[in-house]
Amino acid sequence: MFQLKWLWHNLRGDRARYIIALCLSVVGCSLTIINPYLGQRIVDTFLAGPDAAHNLSDKRSLLIGLCIGMVGFSLLRTSLAYFTTMLYERSSQNMLYRVRIFLYNKIQGQDMNYYDHNRTGDLMTKMTGDLDMVRHTMAWIIKTIIESLTIFVAAVIYFFYIDVELTLWLLLLSPPIFIVAFLFAKRVRPMYTDLRERLSQLNTITQENIAGNRVVKAFAREPYEVQKFHDKNVNFSKANKAAAMVWLDYFPYLETLAQGFTVVLLLAGGLLVMDARITFGEFSAFSALVWGLSNPMRNIGIIINDIQRFFASLNKIVDVYYAHPDIVNGHNAVVKRRYKGRIQFENVSFKYDNATVLKNISFTVEPGETIAIMGATGSGKTTLINLIPRFYDVTEGRVLVDGTDVRKLELDELRGNIGVATQDVLLFSDTIDGNIAYGDPDMPEEDVQKFAKLAAAHDFITKMPDGYDTIVGERGVGLSGGQKQRIALARAMAVQPPILILDDTTSAVDLETEEHIQRSLRELDFACTKIIIAQRVSTTAEADRILILDNGRVVEDGTHAELLAKRGYYYEVFMLQNEGIGRQVTANGPK
Template sequence: MDILKKLWIYIRRYKFMFYGGFLFIVLNVLTSMIPGYLNRRVIDDVIRDNKTELLLGFLLSYMLAAVLRSIFILIQRYLIEGLSQNLLRDLKQSVYDHLQKMSFNFFNQNRTGELMSRMTGDMEAIRVLFAEGMIQFTRAIFYLIFVGIVLIREDVQLTLISLAVSPLIAFFAYRLSTRIRPIFSKIRDQYSDLNSTVQENISGIRIVKAFHQQCYEMEKFDEENNEYFIRNYKAAKTWSKYFPIIEFLGGVSTVLLLYFGGRLVISKEITLGVWMQFNSYLWMIIMPMRMIGHLVNMFNRAVASGERIFKVLETEAEITNNEKAVTLDRVKGEVEFRRVSLKYDDQYILKEIDFQAKAGSTVAIMGATGSGKTSLINLIARYYDTTKGEIYLDGINIKDFDLKCLRKQISVVMQDVFLFSETIKSNIAYGSPEATLEQIKKAADIADASKFIEEMDDKYETVIGERGMGLSGGQKQRVSLARAILERSPILILDDATSAVDMETEHKIQQALESMEHKSTIFIIAHRISSVRNADQILILKDGQIIERGRHEDLIKKKGEYFKMFKEQYKELLEDKHFKEKLVVS
């Protein structure tokens, strides 16, 4: 009931379809009862009493009832299907919109395949409940009411005898419900795991083939697929245990009616027509009872799916706006970290980070893998929130900024380059859809991407594959860089953005960035000394702490961690006597 209450929030938007569908299901039930009544009249009045003049009227009534019922079914289907499809659309939109608000941490904790299964299999289970379950359940209820009233009025004793086993049917249906619900919940969970396995394999198929792990992946999928089979098979075994009992009890009702009803006809306590009406009406009650198992199955699938869907919807976003969020058109770009620490679970990733980046300056961040470089720059746009300390942008705490406004001030080239299956033009203009082709070309020039783009057959209209397939690593990085440059944001973050290009291309990009009309505050994460040597400030991280800071020349003189990196990267040059002498002089 809790899930149904939550779904009602969406259903009530379409009250006309809901109540209209409900009304026409009831009308369908009423018209389906007319043939049973007409059969009785034909047997008792026309055949037994030889009133043949009534036959034509009965036949026309039969035809009219059939036509009306067909119309009611048509309208009922149209309204109920419309309701279920609108519900599906709105629920999907709610989940999708909610996912857009979630922080990076949420996606770290939830696999893509699991979230995809919420949007596919779980949604379909909800739709089926309302498209099919609502019709079957409503018909069952009103058959019980209307048919029960008619039968009791005809013969109370025979009605009670015929329905004597109904409580047993209800009991076993309830038992089936309680047994099968947790199984369906596990099936939905396993379906998510199966989805995740397939999604990860397809996304990483090139790595799989490169390392000859096809057999391993097939075995892994076989395990997940077999587990899915086992859980479904367990549900089928539970179903097969109870459903035959329910079917048998439905058959017992027919036997009781045949035996006791037949005796009443022989003793002339009721007419044959009444018995025939009893028989046809009894099936209108028995059939819904026999469908209880199917309804229970459908309902429990939907409840298990609904719980998973609303678990996503009820997960609150970790990062939200303050009540009085600050909105600015454009900031200068001065960034200051004050005693900033960041903790994931129980482990500190960053500790007591203090530094200031003046507007228009370039700050380089270096350090070994896992030292906290990417975590540090992720804090600037509030992809994560600090555990301790504050970050200020133009003297305003970033937590006081409107999130959309804050992130509009920042352009990011992420370490893991992602391009969409669109044209190169669309990918570059992703953050600035209103940009002209000239502006797109200019951004591509700065990123040194225009040359290879112009060499393509369709140039900027070239459609690239999923995640940028068809482009080299360096080309993807340059398209991603052009996308960030085009936004002309006050802050530009480059997370290892030129690692896949050669040093000559990297030098061209650096010169182009320095000569841009609008000067951004640039944060560079890099491993190459050549990428950071011209930075206004270089921060060296180790175990989440800044252990060195300064300009290239100052850090070389300190002979510390930065100098070790320098020696490692320029080992061959340092062995050259002329270069050594030049370095000493400088």
């Protein structure tokens, strides 16, 4: 019942069209009894009746009329079937379009935690194969159910009208068919749920392999990836065949019972004709319409097969459809204001899947200040900066921007005031100009070039075949790591944000380029608070303050000179990078 309510809810805008289609299906299928009735009249009046010869000469116009009527009703049914199919297709395609847009928007509106726990391949399967199964249900399965049921009921009513006893003999086969269909449905449903999961795994493997093709080739792991795909493909194929074989297990019974209608008709109907209980015309009507009983019974297996697929697909779609993010972007219409850029962390702690990542962190960044964050891998640096634009929410404490808890700020406004260059650089399959101007598609070309120069990207861009109009490959394929970092940096600066967050964005550039970038960041012509994650002392040395994270805690806080004097982690990194001296540097150094 829930599935039908969901379908009805999403048919908004096409409900009238779909109801008309259902009504036309009923009308068109009800007309199937007309031709057998006309055939019965022809046989009894002009072929097998006692006055057949007389009627052929005296009532020829009636014969012609009945024949024309059969042709006319056949054309009418064909026209109705064509028009009805068009209505089903139009309404189902419109519903598919709306649901796909809704799901895409729903996925876009999810928070980072959702993406952390859902595979890309699985989401792609939901947006494609699962949605198409829903469309197939609306356009074919429900249509087939309505038409099969209508034909069955119309045939039974007409048969009862002709002869009750023969009809009851025919209906004796219905209960066994329904029992077989029920057993089939009970057995096959969990198999289609498993089949859907294996398809998702197959798509995930494919997506990951294509996205990581450089890594695969770098390690010459093509044979391994081919084998991994082969294994998943074999698993999916086995599950598919197993589900198909279940249908084959029950098909002989359904087909035999369906064919049994004809056998019963020949035996019971023949005896009734011999006893003159029914006429030859009535027997011919039974013969012409017995498919109205057998075909729906044959369709039961196919319908159940597809319905189980539909349930498996719809359950996956519903997972996305009714998913609610913990961090909601309401896209509320507010007057966008420019922040001053003051950032405060007040006793902030953060847990991820019950693992504590940050512990009781407090510090303040004044507007225009540059704060550098250093620490060992896994110390919580990236998690810390992800709390500012609310990619995640704190577990305890508060993060404030301009004195307001970020949880009380409109997300579009908050994130519109923050420029982010992430550690994992993602460039879109677009021009370089389009990637830099991503935050402001109407940005003048001279501004694009201005920020490219600030990011030390202008020189290599102008040397490319089409300059700023060069199309970069998916995820920036075709560019070096340093080039991608510089384009990402230009993209972050291009929106001229009051808060600029740079997550290790100069790790892949040479020292000369890094110095140019650092100088550009110091000389920005707009007020900007900068938070920079870096591992090079050359990047952090001129920051107003440097925070050192260790195991989720701030263990050092101060300027370059102050931290060197403390002879702690920062001092060790400085010595390693500048003098090549390890942890045992001198008797006065840290041990």
